[in-house]
Amino acid sequence: MDQRIQRHSYKGVTSQSFTGEAFSLDLSLWTVRIGNHVFDHCHMMLLVHSTQLHTIKSRGKNPEVEDLFIYGHHLRIGKGDEVLIGESMISTHLRRFDMQILAMLTMLIDHIGYIFFPEDIAWRYVGRIAFPIYCYGLVQGHIHTSSRPKYLFRLLIIAIIAQIPYNFAINPGGWNVVFTLLLSAIVLVILDKLPTLWLGIPVVIGAIALMDYFPIDYNAYGLLLVLIFRYTKSYWLVGAHLALNVFYMFYNFWTVQMLSIIPTLLIALTPALWGYLERHRVPRWVWWSFYPAHLLILGIFKGLIYNDWLSIEWRSLLNL
Template sequence: MQWLAMITMLIDHLGYAFFSDERYMRIIGRIAFPIYCYLLVVGYRHTRNVNKYLIRLMVIALLSQFPFMFAFNITNLNVVFTLLIGLLLMILLDRIPSRLFPISILLAAAFSLLAEVLHTDYGAYGILLILIYRYMPGYMMVLAHFALTLIFILTGHMSLIQVYSIFSTLLITASTELRPDVRFAAPPRWLWRAFYPAHLAVIAIIVQGSIHGYF
């Protein structure tokens, strides 16, 4: 699943930066972000040291920011900041007793608003999707993801193309519910952690080189 996330993200970013007329590349790219959100939840569930997990995400987010800005000529915060906010939220929610459920709702709303105010990639949509993967069982994830996406599309906060992201949750659910015993080969840890900033850096060099006439 990690390989699929990296490959589809790369296709999406290449389409955004160099092939804006090739809509199919952006459609394929919708697969990536939900998988990253799901893997964040899995990583949080199994990590032995959540503080190191937080620091690792922060480092990746900071290393990726300038390549992200120069690759796509935007000033938003990159998507790893969204994942970082989502991780912080999960940690805090796990420390709130179940009897204080209203506080959990307010906290989730506050962190979603924070993502919007900071203009992180995917913003509140990303935070809420992380919570869906954290708390929704089985095929309820698919329905919740579909409802969330539909709301953001109808309110004008997302493009219609985002509906294709539902296929990610279908894939996740099928792999965990139908074949939970199947394990796919994961990429080396160094590659998984370095891929996001590294591929953005390469795209940024090419884009900026083209703008300034170096290529």
């Protein structure tokens, strides 16, 4: 199958031919990926011609909706979708929602084990898969969102809603992990506004101190992992995450956290395998409500089984 990609950008027009390779178009980033080759910053228009795909046309620099025409049939694709094109398959999916099911399932397993089977470490091993996926998803959301203030506001609302269920089910004297993600997202926004990342060092140090002072879930580890996903790629991503885990293995004795490198390995080094796992997505309301909802349900079962009902340790929350 002969495929020609014409790339239009503000700097001119380039084109290149490829034969017999499946490729993907990330419409929200204007990036064409063919094997290990990446072509990005295609701002104006992408036209792809093949035996299966006729045209993709844009409606502005960052359109909310793209038009995909396949053999004369019109398919509407939302912002952030990817078109995966092979010799016999065309499918679309939202990059930010790629790993939702895996993240939610492993987090649920982790919390069930923490609450009801604290002596069985196997539950916690499985649960280590979840947090890196959420960090990766946060970075993707930061990059792709059309409104960062609204994105931060949604995180704040979820963090507030989840706080009582979190105290109820997991830790009566701590702040839930959405606050960790929220603070990390705020740091990303600040860093993006600075002329150079070096000026962001005091910001990162201050955020680390804040997150280690208060009992926030994952503490500064969460922020550092988010920064790793934001600013490193490929082997550097894996190496940085591994170094972070090794440091915390000695600093906080988080031996079990070493297994969190697994999803990072898949994301960075085996995109084809990871793409196989990226087949399903859930409605947005399910994604945003799952964290507080599952904590509330687990907390109720915990209270019924152990007669251990809500008792928030306010002084601990403020580190008093």
